[in-house]
Amino acid sequence: EGRTRRERESMGCATSAYVVVGRKDKKRTIQESVVFVLQLRVPVQSDLQRQLKGVAPKTTIDRLTCLRNQIQLVAEDTGGSAISELRTALEEYLSLLTGLVKKKNDGMEGCVEFKWKTLGDGRRGDICFTNLWMEILAVIHMMAALVLTEANSLMIPKDCSASGNGVRVVSTDCRRDAVDLLLKASGYLEFCVREILTRFPFDIKSKLPDDMQESVIQTLSIQALGQGT
Template structure:
């Protein structure tokens, strides 16, 4: 059940695209922005005034904050990122967390009615016909379909998508919560000049905190895919904006995990205790995360600026990860004592160098797609590899380097080891329905009478 309305992008220009989003360590697709909803008109005949007003107040707070701050959150200015952007992200995140348990009453209220309960002091056996009808009406959870939820899309060519299904609203809220966390991670991972150094860098504290944020964001997205999408009827799922399709949600989840492993690899590079084997394993795992992310969005209609930029970001990071994996694989192969192992090491390092060159081209292409972006000063994994890959490759391949074409190098490159993926999304479960739903009055829509529901 539930209907949908999509508005073409030439119908008013509600979607604001900044010309530039500044420095990008973590790419955040354009945030989906909620439009106002009149809960009183949709639910006034079915719910008490108190709960209608609460729903309206909680969502209006989100609409105002997201409308004012959402379009600027991804524009990262290092001087103001923590002062303004950080507090904005935290406040909007809290507003969404406050709204979600109350929103879930629209989909869970009917389920609550099936539990043992008192319905105005009556049991099912001695309930009057009118009250039984009201009970069954509630049990069917028709409230789920009463409100038209309207959101402005970013990656989709349509300007807005409106759906009369509360699960669409839940899905949109989880998506926005995850995007805010990715924005927060981006702010943490922009290098800054410290008092004791002239070189911009990212502190170890920020790096560790970002890994936790990536896992939390992945948890929201994983919950959206496994527990919320299945609640939507097939027709609505087929008509979701591309921002909320299963492929994009899975790709974003894998992107978060891939960037989490990237941070872990950078910390391993900085550690004197981490072995080459540990670094190779992390690099190879990173390849698998990004490859799976690319597989999920490769054939999706990501046609506009945000979508094309998203696809390029995933491809760039996938190729960059392959450069790192082949580099460490080559170093380990070079430790062998046979001519074959040395030959495979050279082939692996050559592949790393080629992927490194390709990744730089993809990075330039990514930054050039509107909204424009730029790289922050190099740090971590890529700062190290940008220095080491060309140098170590040229030292290992001294002769006949020009005789190898790209195709020849890729043909002779050994297969990367296949490691099980260690990083998993944090387990996130939707919160319990707000307790007010168990005590508030639910009206019989036809007679206007009210009935208490006690779970």
């Protein structure tokens, strides 16, 4: 109830429920979970070879380009459902970006455009970063969105054919795996708040998309942590 309108509009809400059978064959539907899911934002192809020529090693530029294109193509072709493949590519891309930050490759700052768009939202959700830490924020934000999506899919009741009565249930294993994913998502989002957003002045943070605002990310982190404990 205490969330702002911006926070509510920036979060998708997915609800899962399961059914139990009590005495005298009475069925009761018990609310299982409400998972708020971030909008899925994906990279947009950029001419990194031209922008980074002479600034970074060619092998680094080629790897950046390859991973960004891979993430975009897989996400668009599958609607974000190829979570395992996307996670692997994102983790490798994040490792590459982290290495560049640790090397303090200041020559890249401001000379390259990292473009992103909201999946299925045309050009209205397009954003562009020229900062490595902003790119890292976008990557971890996408990783959190995928984890929350996966957690929600595990909480969708499945038909229990063994019972023969058509009762839809969420298995104990699925609930346990969903809890682990919620805790992971909370960790990703908390890292964004504590380790990335603190690096930018207010005027920069205020220009971020609604779903990347600190208040929204913090709210989602707390929500995921609460459901995972």
